Amino acid sequence: MKRFFSVKDVPSIADVVQEALVLKAAPYDHQELGQHKTLGLVFLNPSLRTRLSTQKAAMNLGMNVMVMNMDKDGWALETQDGVVMNGTTVEHIREAAAVMGEYCDILGLRSFPKLKDREEDYSEDLFNKFMKYCGVPVVSLESATRHPLQSLTDMITITEYKKVEKPKVVLAWAPHVKALPQAVPNSFAEWMCKAQEEGLVDFTIAQPMGYELSDEFTAGATISNNLEESLNNADFVYVKNWSSYQEYGEVYGVEDNWMMDNKKLSLTNDAKVMHCLPVRRDLELSSEILDGPNSLVIKEASNRVWAAQVVLKRMLEDLV
Amino acid sequence: MKRFFSVKDVPSIADVVQEALVLKAAPYDHQELGQHKTLGLVFLNPSLRTRLSTQKAAMNLGMNVMVMNMDKDGWALETQDGVVMNGTTVEHIREAAAVMGEYCDILGLRSFPKLKDREEDYSEDLFNKFMKYCGVPVVSLESATRHPLQSLTDMITITEYKKVEKPKVVLAWAPHVKALPQAVPNSFAEWMCKAQEEGLVDFTIAQPMGYELSDEFTAGATISNNLEESLNNADFVYVKNWSSYQEYGEVYGVEDNWMMDNKKLSLTNDAKVMHCLPVRRDLELSSEILDGPNSLVIKEASNRVWAAQVVLKRMLEDLV
Amino acid sequence: MKRFFSVKDVPSIADVVQEALVLKAAPYDHQELGQHKTLGLVFLNPSLRTRLSTQKAAMNLGMNVMVMNMDKDGWALETQDGVVMNGTTVEHIREAAAVMGEYCDILGLRSFPKLKDREEDYSEDLFNKFMKYCGVPVVSLESATRHPLQSLTDMITITEYKKVEKPKVVLAWAPHVKALPQAVPNSFAEWMCKAQEEGLVDFTIAQPMGYELSDEFTAGATISNNLEESLNNADFVYVKNWSSYQEYGEVYGVEDNWMMDNKKLSLTNDAKVMHCLPVRRDLELSSEILDGPNSLVIKEASNRVWAAQVVLKRMLEDLV
Numbered sequence: 001m002k003r004f005f006s007v008k009d010v011p012s013i014a015d016v017v018q019e020a021l022v023l024k025a026a027p028y029d030h031q032e033l034g035q036h037k038t039l040g041l042v043f044l045n046p047s048l049r050t051r052l053s054t055q056k057a058a059m060n061l062g063m064n065v066m067v068m069n070m071d072k073d074g075w076a077l078e079t080q081d082g083v084v085m086n087g088t089t090v091e092h093i094r095e096a097a098a099v100m101g102e103y104c105d106i107l108g109l110r111s112f113p114k115l116k117d118r119e120e121d122y123s124e125d126l127f128n129k130f131m132k133y134c135g136v137p138v139v140s141l142e143s144a145t146r147h148p149l150q151s152l153t154d155m156i157t158i159t160e161y162k163k164v165e166k167p168k169v170v171l172a173w174a175p176h177v178k179a180l181p182q183a184v185p186n187s188f189a190e191w192m193c194k195a196q197e198e199g200l201v202d203f204t205i206a207q208p209m210g211y212e213l214s215d216e217f218t219a220g221a222t223i224s225n226n227l228e229e230s231l232n233n234a235d236f237v238y239v240k241n242w243s244s245y246q247e248y249g250e251v252y253g254v255e256d257n258w259m260m261d262n263k264k265l266s267l268t269n270d271a272k273v274m275h276c277l278p279v280r281r282d283l284e285l286s287s288e289i290l291d292g293p294n295s296l297v298i299k300e301a302s303n304r305v306w307a308a309q310v311v312l313k314r315m316l317e318d319l320v
Numbered sequence: 321m322k323r324f325f326s327v328k329d330v331p332s333i334a335d336v337v338q339e340a341l342v343l344k345a346a347p348y349d350h351q352e353l354g355q356h357k358t359l360g361l362v363f364l365n366p367s368l369r370t371r372l373s374t375q376k377a378a379m380n381l382g383m384n385v386m387v388m389n390m391d392k393d394g395w396a397l398e399t400q401d402g403v404v405m406n407g408t409t410v411e412h413i414r415e416a417a418a419v420m421g422e423y424c425d426i427l428g429l430r431s432f433p434k435l436k437d438r439e440e441d442y443s444e445d446l447f448n449k450f451m452k453y454c455g456v457p458v459v460s461l462e463s464a465t466r467h468p469l470q471s472l473t474d475m476i477t478i479t480e481y482k483k484v485e486k487p488k489v490v491l492a493w494a495p496h497v498k499a500l501p502q503a504v505p506n507s508f509a510e511w512m513c514k515a516q517e518e519g520l521v522d523f524t525i526a527q528p529m530g531y532e533l534s535d536e537f538t539a540g541a542t543i544s545n546n547l548e549e550s551l552n553n554a555d556f557v558y559v560k561n562w563s564s565y566q567e568y569g570e571v572y573g574v575e576d577n578w579m580m581d582n583k584k585l586s587l588t589n590d591a592k593v594m595h596c597l598p599v600r601r602d603l604e605l606s607s608e609i610l611d612g613p614n615s616l617v618i619k620e621a622s623n624r625v626w627a628a629q630v631v632l633k634r635m636l637e638d639l640v
Numbered sequence: 641m642k643r644f645f646s647v648k649d650v651p652s653i654a655d656v657v658q659e660a661l662v663l664k665a666a667p668y669d670h671q672e673l674g675q676h677k678t679l680g681l682v683f684l685n686p687s688l689r690t691r692l693s694t695q696k697a698a699m700n701l702g703m704n705v706m707v708m709n710m711d712k713d714g715w716a717l718e719t720q721d722g723v724v725m726n727g728t729t730v731e732h733i734r735e736a737a738a739v740m741g742e743y744c745d746i747l748g749l750r751s752f753p754k755l756k757d758r759e760e761d762y763s764e765d766l767f768n769k770f771m772k773y774c775g776v777p778v779v780s781l782e783s784a785t786r787h788p789l790q791s792l793t794d795m796i797t798i799t800e801y802k803k804v805e806k807p808k809v810v811l812a813w814a815p816h817v818k819a820l821p822q823a824v825p826n827s828f829a830e831w832m833c834k835a836q837e838e839g840l841v842d843f844t845i846a847q848p849m850g851y852e853l854s855d856e857f858t859a860g861a862t863i864s865n866n867l868e869e870s871l872n873n874a875d876f877v878y879v880k881n882w883s884s885y886q887e888y889g890e891v892y893g894v895e896d897n898w899m900m901d902n903k904k905l906s907l908t909n910d911a912k913v914m915h916c917l918p919v920r921r922d923l924e925l926s927s928e929i930l931d932g933p934n935s936l937v938i939k940e941a942s943n944r945v946w947a948a949q950v951v952l953k954r955m956l957e958d959l960v
Contacts, residue, residue: 027356028356036667036668036700038696038699040692046395048388048390048395048411048416048419048420049419051386051388052360052386052388052419052420052423052424053423055386056358056384056386056423059358059384060356064696064699066691066692066695066696068688068691068692070688075686075688078921081927082922082927083921083922084921084922084923085920085921085922085923086817086920086923087817090918090920091688091917091918091919092919092921094930094931095917095918095919095930095937095938095941096688096918098938098941099688099689099917099938099941099942100688100692102938102941102942102945103692103693103696103942103945104692177406177407277411277415277419278410278411278415278416279411279412279415280405280406280410281398281403281404281405281412282402282403282404282405283404283405283406287401287402290414290415291414297415298415298418298419298422301415301418301419301422302419302422302423305422305423347676348676366715368708368710368715368731368736368739368740369739371706371708372680372706372708372740372743372744373743375706376678376704376706376743379678379704380676497726497727597731597735597739598730598731598735598736599731599732599735600725600726600730601718601723601724601725601732602722602723602724602725603724603725603726607721607722610734610735611734617735618735618738618739618742621735621738621739621742622739622742622743625742625743
């Protein structure tokens with residue numbers, strides 16, 4: 001594996017999930033793979049789960065880890081070619097990426113969208129240039145449009161907790177106070193659509209009018225503006241807020257109640273409830289669910305380690 | 321050991337000090353204990369000595385260490401239950417602590433008091449919730465009311481440098497320009513009171529009127545408002561500023577001279593002078609003392625490693 | 641080696657370069673040297689290349705690494721003796737350095753000049769006091785007046801890519817938008833002057849009037865205000881901006897075109913072009929050069945690892 005950026009980088013979801021579960025059962029079985037190998041984690045934005053779980057995964061594999069918090073170092077990167085760099089950007093991504101590639105065998109990059117210009121964000125220009133110029137395998141720690149380690153984690157968690165062969169999975173929009181990226185729902189949708197193709201799940205997306213995700217990620221999914229209807233027979237409910245894709249980055253008032261709570265849960269097939277965290281309690285998701293038996297959110301966060309570990313393992317295997 | 325938060329977490333001061341001194345003599349004797357074990361250090365406030373010494377102690381024991389500086393990531397934690405999280409807090413401590421517990425075998429937490437509301441600070445609400453929800457052993461890296469790694473360090477240092485069986489130890493208030501927490505003196509007092517019970521020291525506290533610490537920490541100590549008298553026959557003088565407990569967080573002007581200097585030192589039994597650092601030179605403590613033969617401040621800071629290491633060792637031993 | 645601060649800390653440039661190249665060929669040959677040894681990296685200013693390459697070098701040698709970003713912790717250090725510390729500095733360098741020396745076997749320190757007071761910057765007061773009080777070997781990660789790891793790297797790179805026995809090396813001033821320190825050019829000049837003495841290079845400095853470096857670093861170099869003339873027959877061109885030493889920290893407008901580009905490159909002996917990075921594209925150095933076959937900037941950055949590794953290796957060998 002040379003890059004882990006979208007679901008397209010994984011030939012088979014079933015296979016990669018199985019391999020992750022084998023690693024979970026025996027975390028230290030491949031320490032020789034990481035010997036004398038260095039993972040560099042570059043954060044242009046803050047991170048808690050991603051940072052810790054990826055670091056842990058790398059250490060499980062015997063790797064060294066170096067972390068760069070470039071958001072706080074004020075190390076503004078230039079991404080455009082052909083500009084005279086007489087402004088505020090201090091280094092071009094061509095040099096910055098290439099240099100980090102010299103010091104690391106694998107790089108991870110986190111870079112959020114600005115939510116101002118859809119075309120710019122969805123071009124994934126920064127991420128693509130970083131991958132192009134660094135010269136080593138790159139794992140996305142969340143980019144402008146996708147969060148693939150989260151989605152792989154989610155599929156691992158669904159596989160562990162499913163009670164039926166082919167569970168019904170509902171991605172349910174939920175309210176928030178801030179305008180959030182579409183990266184997590186985009187990514188979850190593209191992974192679930194592929195999982196549906198592989199016969200692993202039935203996938204439905206429920207969101208208010210105006211919050212439709214881009215077709216690019218949702219082809220094959222059942223899409224609805226009616227949350228109650230969608231929850232019928234659901235085995236997993238994946239709760240998440242996102243801002244509008246159409247009116248890019250906008251947040252509209254929503255009349256109906258879209259917060260996930262026990263009343264809505266009663267419409268499901270005793271569904272397990274998931275969320276990528278951090279979650280706004282009693283705004284996105286009720287405390288009664290989060291503190292109750294149907295919540296998988298902590299186990300899901302815990303599985304981030306095995307998603308990262310299987311990706312790093314595949315990259316290490318392809319290094320030599 | 322499941323937690324290290326106060327002196328109550330240590331059955332015998334004499335025993336834990338002896339065990340620390342054994343580790344100091346052979347730092348790498350227990351590397352197998354830490355193999356594949358991860359220590360997470362969570363800083364809600366800045367740290368120099370605590371961060372480095374605890375990291376070093378963990379590495380001596382063969383552990384991996386992951387550091388989270390949450391003060392700088394703007395990762396504001398919600399600690400209250402039953403609030404709709406539509407404000408500035410981005411994650412509830414229930415989730416944040418539980419997730420960190422999934423990635424780490426032992427957690428350390430530093431969290432200073434706000435010095436606004438005594439009841440809130442002294443409830444140790446944040447710390448207690450963190451311990452409750454993370455699900456793994458927690459070592460305090462300084463909480464609102466205590467700094468137990470510092471106090472254990474101090475007892476180790478007193479044990480190493482005492483010239484009499486049962487030395488006289490004086491905790492002496494000193495001036496400062498800022499309103500400082502009571503955590504270090506509270507903690508020192510509760511450790512010395514217990515050490516006195518064990519027959520290890522004679523303990524006196526000297527502070528100006530209005531700077532009395534809470535009884536909860538000082539029961540058994542000789543308490544005085546007369547520094548010169550208190551210093552008589554002292555073997556160790558522990559210099560430290562703190563703000564008022566009664567008029568919570570206040571700093572009053574003090575008429576007499578409470579800075580520790582050579583003139584005051586001449587009243588003692590050639591006492592060794594201690595301070596937890598950082599120290600304000602020539603405000604809390606004179607340069608002549610700090611640069612002279614009676615200062616133990618650097619050796620004391622050095623001993624932080626062995627305090628942390630004995631605590632981590634006991635926690636690792638109880639993990640399995 | 642007890643310190644690495646200037647070229648004077650290296651008896652023979654030829655020897656240290658050879659030793660670095662041996663390490664480059666076999667990076668993990670000395671892992672026993674670093675066992676149970678800790679490197680502390682203290683950054684009073686931001687760093688990308690220096691941080692990652694020095695960390696990598698230490699790990700190659702089997703060392704543990706602890707990083708302190710003191711610029712962001714607001715840990716303002718007092719450096720003057722005899723002042724009452726009742727202001728904004730929270731700790732005296734006497735204590736801070738001594739404590740870090742207790743936790744680490746070797747320390748690295750980065751500290752930029754303020755560019756306000758030449759005498760203060762060029763006294764290297766902070767650096768000298770840090771070395772004096774920490775009690776362990778110190779490697780400069782760039783100080784007010786020098787960046788020796790960069791200069792050693794540059795000499796390694798010149799040695800690898802030279803096509804003639806004694807290449808002509810030109811340090812060429814280039815434009816910038818900010819007032820930059822003289823540390824990199826000072827250091828490069830003192831290393832090249834010594835290399836010239838050892839018969840390894842011919843060294844020329846070209847800068848506009850008013851940008852002359854201090855004699856202390858340039859004795860023996862050919863110095864010119866004519867860039868085109870200087871480039872004649874050059875084998876290596878080292879491009880770098882710096883602010884004025886005479887009118888300390890000033891930046892004057894420069895009439896002529898001092899940006900390095902292909903037209904100027906055509907005056908050379910097909911010279912390799914170097915820069916310590918970060919570089920302002922099309923301001924200091926043209927994109928056509930940076931993206932073309934004559935640029936060594938990435939390979940140069942890569943060599944930072946071997947410069948750091950040979951220095952740390954020599955320090956480790958002298959520890960016992």
